[in-house]
Amino acid sequence: METIPYQHDEVTPVAASTITIKDVAALAGVSVATASRVLSGHPATSPDARASVAAAVTELDYRPNAQARALRSTRSDSIGLLVSDVRNPFFADLAHTVEQAALAAGYVTLLGNANERKEQQDRYLDTLISRRVDGIIVAPLGDGSGSIRQLITREIPTVFVDRTVDGLDIPSVTTDSEAGIRQAVQHLAAAGHTRIGYISGPQATSTGRDRFAAFTRAVADSGLSQDPELVYFGDYQAASGSAGVHALLQLNHPPTALLAADSLMAVGAIAILHKLGRRIGTDIALIAFDDIEWFALLNPALSVITHSVEDMGRIAVDMLLQVIDGAQPESVVLPSELIVRASSSSNPTSPASVTSQRTN
Amino acid sequence: METIPYQHDEVTPVAASTITIKDVAALAGVSVATASRVLSGHPATSPDARASVAAAVTELDYRPNAQARALRSTRSDSIGLLVSDVRNPFFADLAHTVEQAALAAGYVTLLGNANERKEQQDRYLDTLISRRVDGIIVAPLGDGSGSIRQLITREIPTVFVDRTVDGLDIPSVTTDSEAGIRQAVQHLAAAGHTRIGYISGPQATSTGRDRFAAFTRAVADSGLSQDPELVYFGDYQAASGSAGVHALLQLNHPPTALLAADSLMAVGAIAILHKLGRRIGTDIALIAFDDIEWFALLNPALSVITHSVEDMGRIAVDMLLQVIDGAQPESVVLPSELIVRASSSSNPTSPASVTSQRTN
DNA sequence: CGTTTCCATGGAAACGATTCCATACCAACA
DNA sequence: TGTTGGTATGGAATCGTTTCCATGGAAACG
Numbered sequence: 001m002e003t004i005p006y007q008h009d010e011v012t013p014v015a016a017s018t019i020t021i022k023d024v025a026a027l028a029g030v031s032v033a034t035a036s037r038v039l040s041g042h043p044a045t046s047p048d049a050r051a052s053v054a055a056a057v058t059e060l061d062y063r064p065n066a067q068a069r070a071l072r073s074t075r076s077d078s079i080g081l082l083v084s085d086v087r088n089p090f091f092a093d094l095a096h097t098v099e100q101a102a103l104a105a106g107y108v109t110l111l112g113n114a115n116e117r118k119e120q121q122d123r124y125l126d127t128l129i130s131r132r133v134d135g136i137i138v139a140p141l142g143d144g145s146g147s148i149r150q151l152i153t154r155e156i157p158t159v160f161v162d163r164t165v166d167g168l169d170i171p172s173v174t175t176d177s178e179a180g181i182r183q184a185v186q187h188l189a190a191a192g193h194t195r196i197g198y199i200s201g202p203q204a205t206s207t208g209r210d211r212f213a214a215f216t217r218a219v220a221d222s223g224l225s226q227d228p229e230l231v232y233f234g235d236y237q238a239a240s241g242s243a244g245v246h247a248l249l250q251l252n253h254p255p256t257a258l259l260a261a262d263s264l265m266a267v268g269a270i271a272i273l274h275k276l277g278r279r280i281g282t283d284i285a286l287i288a289f290d291d292i293e294w295f296a297l298l299n300p301a302l303s304v305i306t307h308s309v310e311d312m313g314r315i316a317v318d319m320l321l322q323v324i325d326g327a328q329p330e331s332v333v334l335p336s337e338l339i340v341r342a343s344s345s346s347n348p349t350s351p352a353s354v355t356s357q358r359t360n
Numbered sequence: 361m362e363t364i365p366y367q368h369d370e371v372t373p374v375a376a377s378t379i380t381i382k383d384v385a386a387l388a389g390v391s392v393a394t395a396s397r398v399l400s401g402h403p404a405t406s407p408d409a410r411a412s413v414a415a416a417v418t419e420l421d422y423r424p425n426a427q428a429r430a431l432r433s434t435r436s437d438s439i440g441l442l443v444s445d446v447r448n449p450f451f452a453d454l455a456h457t458v459e460q461a462a463l464a465a466g467y468v469t470l471l472g473n474a475n476e477r478k479e480q481q482d483r484y485l486d487t488l489i490s491r492r493v494d495g496i497i498v499a500p501l502g503d504g505s506g507s508i509r510q511l512i513t514r515e516i517p518t519v520f521v522d523r524t525v526d527g528l529d530i531p532s533v534t535t536d537s538e539a540g541i542r543q544a545v546q547h548l549a550a551a552g553h554t555r556i557g558y559i560s561g562p563q564a565t566s567t568g569r570d571r572f573a574a575f576t577r578a579v580a581d582s583g584l585s586q587d588p589e590l591v592y593f594g595d596y597q598a599a600s601g602s603a604g605v606h607a608l609l610q611l612n613h614p615p616t617a618l619l620a621a622d623s624l625m626a627v628g629a630i631a632i633l634h635k636l637g638r639r640i641g642t643d644i645a646l647i648a649f650d651d652i653e654w655f656a657l658l659n660p661a662l663s664v665i666t667h668s669v670e671d672m673g674r675i676a677v678d679m680l681l682q683v684i685d686g687a688q689p690e691s692v693v694l695p696s697e698l699i700v701r702a703s704s705s706s707n708p709t710s711p712a713s714v715t716s717q718r719t720n
Numbered sequence: 721c722g723t724t725t726c727c728a729t730g731g732a733a734a735c736g737a738t739t740c741c742a743t744a745c746c747a748a749c750a
Numbered sequence: 751t752g753t754t755g756g757t758a759t760g761g762a763a764t765c766g767t768t769t770c771c772a773t774g775g776a777a778a779c780g
Contacts, residue, residue: 061510061513063486063489063490064490065431065490065492066487066490066491066492067427067428067430067431067436067491067492068427068431070427071425071427071428071431076427078491085456086446086452086455086456086459087449087452087453087456089447089449089452092446092447092449092452093447095446095471095473096445096446096447096473099446099471099472099473100473100475103480103483108470108472108484108487108491109471110468110470110471111455111459111469111470111471112459112468113455113456113459113460115460120463123463124468126423127426127468129423130423130424130425130426131426131427131438131468132425132426132427150421153421238653267653267654267657270654270657271656271657274657293598293627294627294630294654296631297627297630297631297634297658298657298658298659299658299659
């Protein structure tokens with residue numbers, strides 16, 4: 001691809017490998033100290049100094065070195081956001097909200113991706129700590145072991161988001177899965193389902209445990225089958241959703257309805273149900289935790305348990321700023337709610353789900 | 361939420377507000393210089409020194425200050441990735457691939473989100489430059505004005521990804537849209553469509569321009585209608601996909617097939633087509649640029665023009681590492697290809713698309 | 721045994737900002 | 751006029767590293 005090399009069609013500084021505040025001060029005819037004061041908006045500066053420094057800055061096209069500034073002032077004006085999986089639309093949305101909210105407050109966001117793996121989480125935590133970010137928002141994974149403990153020992157401002165870690169006293173903003181899951185189970189029970197298959201998240205995450213516990217309670221309270229075989233433990237990734245459906249449909253008494261604990265596993269579930277020729281909303285009911293924009297575009301539209309990712313991100317940033325300021329904000333629990341669409345409209349008398357069909 | 365305060369159930373360093381290399385050196389009984397050499401793997405160190413420093417490091421749980429290191433060594437071991445929109449699954453996947461590839465090469469990735477807006481792109485570029493990242497991968501927006509010019513004047517290692525900017529001599533990895541779009545148009549022409557509506561990306565992006573040009577050429581070469589009214593200019597966001605469908609269907613001679621220039625606009629298009637009761641693949645054909653995993657799960661499954669985001673991310677990181685090492689890699693152009701699914705199986709004789717239906 | 725070579729080491733100077741402290745100036749007051 | 755007080759300024763220390771340079775000792779060579 002031929003491109004025209006850069007042309008000097010306007011006055012640009014020569015070479016300018018590295019321009020420091022010293023150069024600015026020299027050109028402005030003031031000391032480094034004064035230049036620094038002007039640049040950081042210190043009140044004790046004369047109009048003269050402000051003018052000449054400003055002129056020098058634009059002429060030299062000076063950009064302060066954030067490293068040096070952070071080293072001396074112990075603030076980096078950056079926060080870290082550690083999510084479990086950027087490809088999960090829920091976390092992509094969260095990243096977007098957090099990043100925008102942080103930017104508005106004058107912080108840049110460093111995004112890390114744990115890939116649902118503890119060692120990657122630890123690696124990124126170490127990196128973020130090493131870079132001396134001013135605070136960290138993390139959707140944690142695992143128990144309190146490993147690098148996560150340093151958040152406490154080093155007193156690094158931290159907020160947990162979506163998930164928590166038992167035994168760590170860190171403010172969090174999470175979702176109350178209980179309400180949404182209860183509504184979903186009751187909704188399915190009302191349609192006559194007695195055997196609901198549950199594709200659970202990993203028990204190494206608090207959401208995995210909480211949602212599973214909520215499901216267990218709801219099933220018991222509604223008098224439905226508590227057959228442990230109806231629960232498949234996945235890992236919040238699409239492939240495990242497929243595997244879960246596969247396993248559950250092979251049971252002697254397969255479920256007539258399915259509840260997937262997150263959106264990616266729901267995607268996996270839908271994919272394999274399509275492949276097996278099971279009609280969602282007709283042969284089998286399906287509800288997913290997490291609302292994704294295009295879930296409503298599926299045919300049939302997917303019933304979901306929704307919770308506000310915008311609120312979660314915004315509040316998390318808000319809380320983190322408070323922690324950075326030395327406050328100790330209360331943890332926040334956001335509501336969840338069932339949205340009924342066509343995918344959960346089937347009832348258990350549909351023909352295809354009565355007999356168990358072996359698939360390979 | 362009651363949690364048990366952190367317990368000292370193992371030997372942990374006291375308080376440890378900030379542990380520097382000086383503390384490590386003191387405990388190890390060596391000088392700071394030696395400690396530094398051991399830590400950075402300098403060959404000129406004795407086994408004794410290595411052992412005692414290593415012991416001190418673990419005992420104190422020392423983490424080097426990345427700011428200070430970067431300040432002195434002018435390397436930050438970090439790269440910046442500036443994408444147009446994290447919520448776009450294509451860029452989420454790209455972010456994931458880039459981040460993993462960079463991590464493998466020992467770099468952390470700072471993710472910025474331009475939100476398809478030039479001022480946010482400039483803001484993030486300034487920030488990344490300020491933080492002295494070792495290199496930048498950016499899916500650029502707009503012309504060569506604003507902060508983007510600094511990438512050249514400051515000689516910052518940069519690679520363009522997905523998009524380019526005219527007149528800037530920077531290596532890039534992009535997709536050859538031509539082939540895929542030509543296949544799509546020919547496929548639709550073969551089914552008898554003569555009026556294809558095109559929901560274009562913004563002309564401020566190179567992909568927006570390239571794909572539009574490719575569409576125009578393909579339509580001309582296939583002898584189809586070149587009516588300029590059949591083109592709607594969107595902004596790569598979902599809402600503009602809806603707006604585009606709305607506008608195109610209101611024409612006196614509405615199109616019988618639609619081609620959307622990216623996945624988000626396709627999502628918007630699908631949403632409004634559902635709402636209007638137009639059956640995709642029956643009343644109207646639809647093809648989208650960008651393949652997203654769940655596009656195949658839609659009913660009818662969506663025909664797409666696919667290109668490999670994994671290759672793109674991997675190659676971009678690879679090229680950036682080369683540029684950082686002082687090389688000048690050649691730009692890479694990846695292929696695109698049509699995948700035919702059910703959404704483009706309709707032909708123009710379907711009833712609903714013959715008359716123009718006013719909608720509001 | 722004397723000289724050269726090599727290697728491990730420590731002192732100290734950077735890196736580029738912020739910030740403490742002392743100073744010089746000017747206005748205001750007694 | 752002499753003291754006070756406030757304000758703008760510059761010099762210099764500092765943040766936590768890396769790295770240059772000099773040094774000392776041991777090994778290797780003649």
